[in-house]
Amino acid sequence: MKIFKLICIGVTAASMVACGSDSSESQISSKYQGVWQSPAYGQIYAIDDDSLKSYLYTSSYCWLEDSQEDFTTADLEVSARLISNENQLEVFAGYGTEEFSAPGMVFSKIDVLPDVCMQNLTLSVGDDGYQVDYQRDLAMVYEVFRDHYFDFSQKNIDIDVLYQLALEQLLVDSTEDELLEVIVEMLTPLADTHIQVISPDGDDYYTATNKPTLVSQFVAEFAQLYQLPFPIPVELLTPQLAADLNAYIAAMYQLQWDIVAGYAHEPASIKTAANGLIRWFEVDNVGYIYIGSMTGYGESNPDLTATELAQSELDSLNAALDSALTDLTDTQGLIVDVRTNNGGSDYISLAITQRFVDTPATHVYSKQAREGDHRTELVDVLLSPSERVQYLSPVAVLVSANTVSAAEVFTLAMAQLPQVTLVGESTQGSFSDVLSFELPNGVEIGLSNEFYLSPGQDWYEFSGVPVDAAVPFFTLEQRENDQDLVLETAFELLVE
Incomplete structure (x- = not known):
């Protein structure tokens, strides 16, 4: 994110x-x-x-x-x-x-x-003369969204009506928790993955997705196994049940990777770098690279500036990609797997995409933000070939509804390259950076305010980047058969 x-x-x-x-x-x-x-x-x-x-x-x-x-x-x-x-x-x-x-x-x-x-x-909390005023705080949230949220029309939302309904629920003696609940209720109809409502203590009160994810799928399966209603009511989640649920989710994610790893001829042939965020192997002259995130590559050092951290991220990422692409350079095709990549930073996505670009100034996407009743000037993002190790043979990029945010930016950028085929499910549909406002009361609000467009002006927010070959990801039937049909389809496309 x-x-x-x-x-x-x-x-x-x-x-x-x-x-x-x-x-x-x-x-x-x-x-x-x-x-x-x-x-x-x-x-x-x-x-x-x-x-x-x-x-x-x-x-x-x-x-x-x-x-x-x-x-x-x-x-x-x-x-x-x-x-x-x-x-x-x-x-x-x-x-x-x-x-x-x-x-x-x-x-x-x-x-x-x-x-x-x-x-x-x-005035803000801690300032002399600051006074608690939850109606003011709610009005601020309303104006932040009214002024900056990128598009209410996609889901037929009238933010003015939602605000008036929220205002009616806010009482003179309301607490901060009740304020947060009212804010969440006001914003729930937007159902936007990138909306955040974070308390001064750091608790995020808002959770939404544009499409069902693996986690929601696993929770539904768990509920069925334990004969629980779905969604599982919070009051039924005892500490033990919550622990069992988390263990089930972790086990399913591990199984998903184990099935992928089972396609390697030998476990020892699977190599990893960047603390496991990059993994790769070769099968029958086809390469496979797993990219687990678009963040987390850099040095964990609180003394680094943002630009120093970014350089650290790029250094680690590039070293990992150099190793992987050098090993796989002679393969006839490459599978790049971002199906469980929840995103991170666009510059990481662009640095990876650059390894597959062979034409200077390749237009991979455009970006602008809402500004009142219009938008900011459209900025075209252009990439030229990397000076480091490249891969220019056919590529299949594996995606799913769990491909989110900066991972979708990567998908959108890769889709503009002639040698790339997208396989799996359309992505989550959550591109915009999170515009963050810390309110004077310490509550932090995050929202989507940006438009990411393909070179052909397609806007895939909410719908996700479409695939060239549609194949369901990690269904129960595939798990029972130890199969990954998305991976198998990509392999067939690359060797045909």
Whole structure:
């Protein structure tokens, strides 16, 4: 899942993460100073000669998200760069490195802070004078979605009606838990995988998928085995039953991999790298690569900046891909399996795709965000061949409804290459990065605000990337027969 927050608090954020670093420069260069606004993302930076303030805002509310003193040009340039003749500021931290990244968040310079930030700044928890006001908090959530959610029409949603219904449920003496429950109920009809409602304690109250996943399939099977209703009511989930359910899910995931591994001639022929996120083997001159995630390759070090972490991720990923593709370079075809890949970062997806590109400036997808009643300028994502080990023979990419987010971006990009065939089930249909707003009360809201389009302008949000050869994934019948029909179909396509 792709989450980006533009605040200066460390590597969990996606931008100004080297704040307050030692530097010989005592001031921020004048070319960066001023007020920078990204209306599509509800973000504002106010930069003066030695400090940066980050604001979040909606139509009626504005609040200070973070403030950094002793801020330098070096701190800024580790995360952002000027583009468009220095008229715009692009934040690339969280989207990759300065040298290799997916499209970042773009800010344009404005003369002064908007009136809502100048005259009606909302206090946050911990500020002197802050007061609990759950009706205000609900109104903020409503405005965040009304102003930024990418498309209510797909599911015929009237957010104004949902807000009024939610407001009626919020009482004067409501608690924070009740506020969170009201917010979740208001947003439930959207049924969007990338929506988040996270309490100040870090608990995510909102769970949804566009399509059934393996987990929901396993829970349904477990309920049938234990003669329980499905969905399983929370009140029936004793600690022991919950433990049994988790064990069943883990066992099914392990079985899925065991069936794949059974196609290798010998267990010893299966190689792994990047802590098991990359696995590969060869069968009868056809290669197989499992890619388990689009994140988690980098060094686990809280002292790394976002760009340093991205470089660490790319270094580890590239080393693993070099090993795998070198071993499989002479095969007549390659199977790339992302059926259980829940996503991560687009730059990882692009770095992998680049290994299969043979034409400079290949258009793999385009991206834009909702901005009021229109959209931001469409950004075309172009890839050129990697300078590292490549694979240019026929490729079958295995996908399913469990292929999510950045893994879908990978699928969409790979689908543009002439030697690639998609096999399995259409993907989950959850492309947009998660636009995150931490409200003044400490509740964090995440939502989808971006459009990912194919070069032909197809939008696969909710529906998922379609496949060339449709085959069901990991059905009960296949498990009972120790079969992977998706894998077998891909193999047949590559050797025919």
